[in-house]
Amino acid sequence: MSEYRALPSVDQLLTALPDLIDRHGRQPVTDAARLRLDAARQAIREGARGAAEAARLPHLLAADLAAAAVTQLRPILNLTGTVLHTNLGRAILAEEAIAAASAAMAAPLALEFDLTTGGRGQRDDHLRGLLCDLTGAEDATILNNNAAAVLIALNTFGQGREAIVSRGELIEIGGAFRMPDIMSRAGTRLVEVGTTNRTHPRDYRDAISDQTGLILKVHTSNYRIEGFTAEVPAPDLAQIARDAGVVLMNDLGAGSLVDLSHWGLRREPTVAGAVAEGADLVTFSGDKLLGGPQAGFIVGRRDLIAQINRNPLKRALRLDKIRIAALEATLRLYRDPDRLAERLPVLRMLSRPKDEIAQQAARLAPLVRDLLAPHGFDAQVADCASQIGSGALPTDTIPSAGLRLTGAGGDAPDRLAARLRSLPRPIIGHIHAGALMLDLRCLASDDQLLTALADL
Missing domain, CATH: 3.90.1150.110 (Aspartate Aminotransferase, domain 1)
Incomplete structure (x- = not known):
């Protein structure tokens, strides 16, 4: 028993280690002390000396608490x-976006407050004008990510109705996220047309019925089908949708706002291009090629955007003030395309x-x-x-x-x-x-x- 008496009590350890309590808090230190005292008693039972175990306790406790305080969410x-x-967080933000986000974290903002009238404002208003200017769209709305943008658009125009998609565009992206699954959750019935490698205009026309809510075009961003292939060009698909009186939604995924070929890369479809080709709605990400924080955008016809904004899901999928501030600063960089590659880390890399x-x-x-x-x-x-x-x-x-x-x-x-x-x-x-x-x-x-x- 004399070896066990060499060990301090929990209270004695806490009294002797005020710096650890200041750094980590009383309860975490208490919990760690109990675990270490249990381990010391076990060591004594196996033949260790009590005094030696007692001498080690402050150092072991400090190491345990330091290790527990290290976050896995750290810069790499x-x-x-x-x-x-x-898996590494996608886009690194521009200095301007980091500064804007920091300012948003440090003070109240006029997020949903109209400084002109003193009445309630809309948080999307901070980004709507920039997005319309950069894409040529009539209106825009902002969501938590592109999956949220696709979900709310499908739910708004396809709930209880059918959505027509080419079989060659039924994508699966990272994390086993599949387009048919999100369509099901949105409450729309998937109608597949064409084959994996070839889809023709008649396939869409033959599938349209009085149950059709929308036609969905999906950019096959993470794979490419080559060889004996055919797809319906976006302008032709827009005409098919207009003739049938249904919505055409074009999901661009990464969603570039600029032509990457200017910097020696192969051209990706741009959002402005998709709008000009006649899509009623275009969805895309904020944290990929755009180079901002995680977000999803929908741009397109004003009447359709208004319907999406009335969907109750909008509140559940909206952005916070920090990301809105960072996105506004990021989008403003695109107004100066001559210096964009210098200031936007993604494009610079x-x-x-x-x-x-x-x-x-x-x-x-x-x-x-x-x-x-x-x-x-x-x-x-x-x-x-x-x-x-x-x-x-x-x-x-x-x-x-x-x-x-x-x-x-x-x-x-x-x-x-x-x-x-x-x-x-x-x-x-x-x-x-x-x-x-x-x-x-x-x-x-x-x-x-x-x-x-x-x-x-």
Whole structure:
């Protein structure tokens, strides 16, 4: 029993550790102390000395509480080669958007308050004019994400009715999210037309009935069907919908507001283009090619947008003030297209020349090699290929450069990847051809990588 008497009580530990209580709170420290005292008693039962266990308690408690306080939601270095990586949060916001979001968090805002009349305003008004100017649409509404935009539009115009979709456009995106499933939840009945690879105008015309609520066109953002294919061009589909008196909705997914070919990338459909081609409604994301925070937009005919805004789901799917502020700042950048690539991180990363990235890799290779050598790994400059991510241009890659990290043993890439993930600022690459590849396209500065690796 004398060994157990060497252990302090919980109250004695708390009295001796006021700094831990100030840092973490009394209850978390109390809970951690109880667990550590239980472990110390078990160690004594197995032959440990009580005094030695007691001496270790403050250090072990501090380590336990520090580990518990570390969030998994912390900044990482995205060196995967996928610029818009869904699992890593997609778009990095522009400085202007970050400043606007910070200001929105720090003070009350006129979110739904009209400063001119003193009456109630609409939160969408902060973005409506910008979206209409940039897309050519009559009106716009804003939701939590693009899935929400699709859901509310289908529910508004297709609940209890039919929605016609080409079989080649019944997509599944990340997380096993399937278009037929969201259509079912929206209360609309799916009518498939055409085949996987070929759909013709007559397929849509033959499917239209007095039960048709809308025709849905879906951008196949994360795959491409090639070979013996046919699809109905959007202007032709718009005419079919007008002739039948039904709504045509075009879901663009990533939703680019600019022609990416200006920066050497293959052209993605633009929102303004979809509006000009005659779609009644166009849905798209805010946190993909647009380069803002998570959001979903619907632009199109004023009378249809008004109906969507009267749907009770609108309140459940609306945005908060922080994202509205960040989106307004992001959209304003598009009014100055000459400087857009400088100020919008997504576009800056996508348009970064390979030569510039290769020069960065050459500078970093010997420094990274020195940091990794004590751990049994090497670093060499290597060519690689980046991709946009989040479903945009799925078969296209962008020439890039990076560091190829190797070590002894077939499990070397996995071991090193695990080590880099455990760093205070984790480094995320991808394993390819027996090596861990760090694509430097998204690396803003050399110091970011060197500082992170110094913690090895």
